[in-house]
Amino acid sequence: xxxxxxxxxxxxxxxxxxxxxxxxxxxxxxxxxxxxxxxxxxxxxxxxxxxxxxxxxxxxxxxxxxxxxxxxxxxxxxxxxxxxxxxxxxxxxxxxxxxxxxxxxxxxxxxxxxxxxxxxxxxxxxxxxxxxxxxxxxxxxxxxxxxxxx
Amino acid sequence: xxxxxxxxxxxxxxxxxxxxxxxxxxxxxxxxxxxxxxxxxxxxxxxxxxxxxxxxxxxxxxxxxxxxxxxxxxxxxxxxxxxxxxxxxxxxxxxxxxxxxxxxxxxxxxxxxxxxxxxxxxxxxxxxxxxxxxxxxxxxxxxxxxxxxx
DNA sequence: GCCAGTATCGCGAGTCGTTCGCAATTTATA
DNA sequence: TATAAATTGCGAACGACTCGCGATACTGGC
Ligand SMILES: [Mn+2]
Ligand SMILES: [Mn+2]
Ligand SMILES: [Zn+2]
Ligand SMILES: [Zn+2]
Numbered sequence: 001x002x003x004x005x006x007x008x009x010x011x012x013x014x015x016x017x018x019x020x021x022x023x024x025x026x027x028x029x030x031x032x033x034x035x036x037x038x039x040x041x042x043x044x045x046x047x048x049x050x051x052x053x054x055x056x057x058x059x060x061x062x063x064x065x066x067x068x069x070x071x072x073x074x075x076x077x078x079x080x081x082x083x084x085x086x087x088x089x090x091x092x093x094x095x096x097x098x099x100x101x102x103x104x105x106x107x108x109x110x111x112x113x114x115x116x117x118x119x120x121x122x123x124x125x126x127x128x129x130x131x132x133x134x135x136x137x138x139x140x141x142x143x144x145x146x147x148x149x150x
Numbered sequence: 151x152x153x154x155x156x157x158x159x160x161x162x163x164x165x166x167x168x169x170x171x172x173x174x175x176x177x178x179x180x181x182x183x184x185x186x187x188x189x190x191x192x193x194x195x196x197x198x199x200x201x202x203x204x205x206x207x208x209x210x211x212x213x214x215x216x217x218x219x220x221x222x223x224x225x226x227x228x229x230x231x232x233x234x235x236x237x238x239x240x241x242x243x244x245x246x247x248x249x250x251x252x253x254x255x256x257x258x259x260x261x262x263x264x265x266x267x268x269x270x271x272x273x274x275x276x277x278x279x280x281x282x283x284x285x286x287x288x289x290x291x292x293x294x295x296x297x298x299x300x
Numbered sequence: 301g302c303c304a305g306t307a308t309c310g311c312g313a314g315t316c317g318t319t320c321g322c323a324a325t326t327t328a329t330a
Numbered sequence: 331t332a333t334a335a336a337t338t339g340c341g342a343a344c345g346a347c348t349c350g351c352g353a354t355a356c357t358g359g360c
Contacts, residue, residue, distance in 0.1 A: 021307090022307080022308095023306095023307060023308070023355090023356050023357070024356080024357095025307085025308065025309080025355075025356070026309095026355090027308085027309070027310095028308090043346090044346080044347080045345095045346085057310080058309090058310090059309070059310045059311070060310095060347090061309085061310070061311080061347085061348075061349085062308080062309060062310075064346090064347065064348075065308085065309085065348095080230060082285065084345085084346095085235070085317090085318085085345080085346075086345080086346065086347095087346085087347095100273065100277070100279050100281075103282065109277070109279065111273065111277065111279075115269065115272065119265065119288075122265065123250065123261065123288065123290075127250070127259070127261065127293065128292070128293030128296065128297075129250050129259065129261075129288070129290055129291070129292055129293060129296075130290045130291040130292075130296045131250075131288050131289075131290040132253065132288075132289050132290035132291070133288070133289045133290070134286070134287075134288050135232065135285075135286070135287045135288070135289075136284070136285070136286045137284075137285045137286075138269075138273065138279070138281050138282075138283070138284050138285070139281075139282050139283045139285070140273075140279055140280045140281040140282035140283070141279070141280040141282070142278070142279055142280075143277070143278030143279060146278065146279075146280045147278075168328095171336090172336085172337095173326085173327055173328065173335095173336060173337070174327085174328095175326075175327070175336090175337065175338080176326085176338095177337085177338070177339095178337095193317090194317080194318080195317085207339080208338090208339090209338070209339045209340070210318090210339095211318085211319075211320085211338085211339070211340080211341095212337080212338060212339070214317090214318065214319075215319090215337085215338085234316085234317090235316075235317070235346085235347090236316085236317060236318095237317085237318090
């Protein structure tokens with residue numbers, strides 16, 4: 001079952017853009033398709049590389065601008081995974097989740113659960129702090145790498 | 151009760167350096183004093199500014215090198231607080247703690263507690279992930295700013 | 301469909317925080 | 331104090347973005 005990029009882009013991207021008075025342009029559609037069809041977090045540079053397979057004339061600055069816009073519209077999420085100082089991007093999930101980065105193999109696992117929500121509650125009741133964004137990155141060793149080198 | 155920088159530096163810094171075959175140099179001593187005497191997180195640039203009050207000839211590159219070395223020796227801790235893309239530095243605490251950054255006033259609160267340890271246990275038992283560093287930065291509104299603008 | 305008006309683009313240059321290579325200096329040890 | 335190696339200062343380079351601007355291409359109304 002082939003992934004039909006264009007159709008999907010129009011289905012979710014276009015209304016989100018229009019609702020806020022933004023236009024659906026070729027660079028935005030291609031950036032969105034690149035993000036959606038990726039199975040992992042991508043740097044802006046990596047997004048650009050995928051976009052360029054389809055259209056080499058899309059500028060890197062436009063990729064950055066598109067990603068920033070998507071974040072603003074809650075279509076995409078930016079994370080600092082600590083591998084280098086480049087941001088990584090992924091389509092936004094509805095659920096709170098955070099990232100487990102393996103120091104050996106580089107794999108990035110997702111951890112979804114109530115933990116982020118628990119934390120939010122704890123901060124509010126115990127410290128009066130109204131948490132907005134919770135950026136949690138855990139680095140360590142994944143199950144496979146941990147048992148290989150204990 | 152004045153803070154006697156030199157003495158303190160030699161008391162904790164020198165043995166930590168010597169144990170690993172590093173030398174106690176003037177730039178390192180001044181960077182360490184600047185960190186220790188600060189009451190808040192500092193950027194490398196801010197550390198340099200404080201160092202330069204004592205000795206303007208210490209180079210910014212040496213400040214960066216000293217901070218990186220201190221992190222390696224677990225004498226200092228680097229955090230990305232999301233205010234800008236500059237790293238912030240503080241002397242290493244023995245206890246796990248994380249940071250609450252207020253979007254209104256910029257204040258950085260510390261949150262120490264069992265939460266980080268809880269998380270570590272949960273990741274190990276539920277996912278087999280051996281957590282090394284847990285980088286948690288929460289941005290939102292502190293108690294003062296939250297009640298001012300609810 | 302076409303036009304007007306403006307949002308967006310491509311481009312090149314600029315910024316920021318950080319790192320590098322290397323010759324000169326400083327440090328710990330003998 | 332002499333020696334050898336670690337470390338420094340310096341300036342240039344780096345990577346990841348961001349900006350200003352004139353050119354382009356969307357979109358909504360005709
Ligand atoms: Mn993710
Ligand atoms: Mn802290
Ligand atoms: Zn692994
Ligand atoms: Zn505040």
